[in-house]
Amino acid sequence: MPTFKDKKQQIRHDLKQTILQHASTIIQKHGIRQFSMRKLALELECSPATIYLYFNNKEEILNQLVESAFEELSHRLKTIDFQEDQPLAYLKHILRAYIDFGLEQHDHYQFAFMTSRTKPNQPLQPHEAFHILVNAVKTCVEAGIFISTDIKMVSQSIWACIHGITSLFIVLPNFPWSEKEKLIQHHIDILVDGNLKSLKRK
C-alpha cells in the first residue's frame, strides 16, 4: 500500500518525465541549439523558475535526455545476436549500429561526446553501451585473432574510430564526403582488420 509520501514522489517523478518529454520534442523539432529553459517553460505553460523545482539546471535535463537516448542504444546493441563462431561479424554489426544511432540521434550524440562538460573534473564512468563494445572486443581477443590482448586499449581505439566518423558526419554535413555508405563500410572493415594478427584478403 503506497503511503502519501510515495504518491507525492510518484507525482513528482511523472512531472519530471513530462518536462523531459517536452524538452525532447523541442530538441527534435528545432535542434539542441534552439533549446532554452525559457522556451521549455513556454511549451509547458509555466514559469521558467518552476522547472528549477524539478531540475537543478539545464545541463541536468540534457544529461537525463542523453542518458535515456543511450539506453536505447544499449537496447539496440543487445538485440544484435551473437554467433559464437563469428566474433568479427558480431563486432562489426555493433560498430555499424553505433554509427547509425549517432547519426539518427545527432543532437543527443553531440551533447554527449562533442560538448565540453562544465564540470570536467569529476571522473566519468563509461556507459553500458561502451561495455557491450568492450565485450565484443573481448570475444575477439579470446578467439586469438587480435594482435593486441589489451582489451581496454583496443576497445578505446575502435571506439575513437567510429566516434570519429560519426561526429564528423554530424558536424560537417556539407563536407565533400565520399559516398557515405561505402565510406562507412570501408571504415569499419579497416579498423577491425587493422587489429588482426594476420590478414589475407579476398
Place this chain on the structure above:
Amino acid sequence: MPTFKDKKQQIRHDLKQTILQHASTIIQKHGIRQFSMRKLALELECSPATIYLYFNNKEEILNQLVESAFEELSHRLKTIDFQEDQPLAYLKHILRAYIDFGLEQHDHYQFAFMTSRTKPNQPLQPHEAFHILVNAVKTCVEAGIFISTDIKMVSQSIWACIHGITSLFIVLPNFPWSEKEKLIQHHIDILVDGNLKSLKRK
C-alpha cells in the same frame, strides 16, 4: 609608393590583427567558452560596438583564429620530411603530428571540428592540411600497398580515425583512458595497417 588609401587599409589591417591577437590571448588564458565580445572589448579598452567595425560577428573572429591555427598545422606537416621509400612511416608521422596539434590547440580544434556551424548550408572546402594528408595517402596507394585505391575514401576514413581519438581526448579528459601514449601509437598502427593489402606482423 603607397597611396593614402593603401595606408588606411594597412592601418585597418593592423588593427584587425591586434584584435585577433587579443582574442587569442583571452582564449589561451581562459578558454574558448569564456571568450565574449564584451570581454574582448574590455581587453582592447574600447566599446563592444567598435569591434563590429572590423569584424562582422564573433564567428568571423573565431574562424580567422582557427584559420591561422591551421596554417600552423600545415606548416608543421610540411616540415615532416618525406622519404620516397617509406610512405607508411611518412603517413604515420603526419597522423601523429595531427593528433599532437589538436591536443595542443584544443580550443581551436574544438571550434573547427566539434562545433556546428551557424550556416551549415554552404559547402565546405577542405583545408590545405587535409590535402597534405591526402597526398600522403596517395603515395601509399601509388606504392601499391593499400587494399583500396580510392584515395578520397581512404583519406577520409583515416582522418575520421585520428579526429576521433583527438576529439575524445579533448572532450572527455577524465575518461579512464588507457595509457595515452600507448593508445595513440596503437591507434595509428592499426588504422594504417588495416588499409594494407596483406599484413604479416613481426
Place this chain on the structure above:
DNA sequence: TTAGTAAACTGAACAGTGTTCATAATAATG
C-alpha cells in the same frame, strides 16, 4: 585658420540566455 565633410567610435538599447529569490497562490493538516 576655418568650415564642411567623411571616417571612426561609443553609450544605450534590443532581444536573447541561465539562474535566483522574495512573494503569492494553492494544498494538506490540526
Place this chain on the structure above:
DNA sequence: CATTATTATGAACACTGTTCAGTTTACTAA
C-alpha cells in the same frame, strides 16, 4: 476554519551577441 507545508511565479541579476542614432575625431577644401 486557521495554520502550516508545498508549489508556483514575476521580477530581477548578470550575462550574451548585435544594432544604431548620435558624438567625437580626422581629414579636406576654401
